[in-house]
Amino acid sequence: MKKKVSLFKLFWIFFKIGLVLFGGGYAILPFLQTEIVEKEKICTQEQMIDFYALAQCVPGIVAGSVSMFIGYSARSILGALVSIFGMCLPAFVAMIIFATMLGNISHYPLVQSIFNEIGIAVCILIFLTILELWKKSVHDVFTSTIFLVSLCATIFFHVSPFWVIILSGVFGLAAKLIKGEPNAD
């Protein structure tokens, strides 16, 4: 049975993640992997990937939806609400501070230099996470094909992530049914 986490703990984890999440929502995975899967054991790695994939398909901000799925799996509806609140709070406060006092600091060379290096660090973190995820989700001919086709479809043909996820789900179902495996691994 999964360990029961307190609502405050959930809020705190997502607040911390929201605080270090720069740029797009995809940067969320390395933090989920270490904080949610490894440290707190709120969900398994497979569940985390499932939630991330589903969040691509439902309306709304990806990082927000992922945090809600995880929060819901841990503590039902209240868990989902405190998770998304924690995730959004740093973004909200930061933008209010920017809008009211700082103006656009992104022009300063020092700020640009800092975020340039953070970008490289985030890049490394995501690649390390991909290596982890790979073991659990790309393990046979079919999954490797799905991986490569999805990669090419997104890079070269700019297919929307929405369709990539929906279609690969359909293919997964079809492949398993055709093969007629009695029980999935």
Added chain:
Amino acid sequence: MLIDVFVEFFKIGCVAVGGGYTVIPFLYYLIPVYHWYEAETITEMIAVSNVTPGPIGINMATYAGFQAGGFLGAVLATVAVVLPSIIIVPILSKILKKYKNNCFTEYVMYGLRPAAVALITVAALQIFKSSILTIDKFASTHRVSDLVSLKAVCMLCFFAVCGYFLRKRPMLLILLGAIAGVVVYFIEKIL
């Protein structure tokens, strides 16, 4: 006025499927209708949300909402943009829970997981392109040596080594990135 902010950002939240950047075209669309901000504000918003914590979609909503209706506008826009998730995710989670041990769910996930990993790989490659490669410089000179700077290669190796040791502490690596940024700035200033 404020109800418009709420309704418009709720709509944006509904169509923002798969990544915060899908919000951008809709922000442009709002300009001639409401005059809450100008086109340059959007470019500025994108730049600022890249250097502020939090998901980019939330950043954009808060900032645009603030421009449109002050603090209350910011609150309304932020709530409105996440409201679609708040409505749909619990419903979907409930359905998932019900069919958790259903083999069909497992079959769908079997195909879905490698695709999700592919999407993450694409995102990582995009960050790699924007933070390490200097595509603009390469496009104007066509010299391979202009594609990537020596500094970028050094930093990449540095973070790869640090990342390997700090892979259980990703937040520390981000902090290290910020410190490295300050150090690099002053070194470049001296040289």
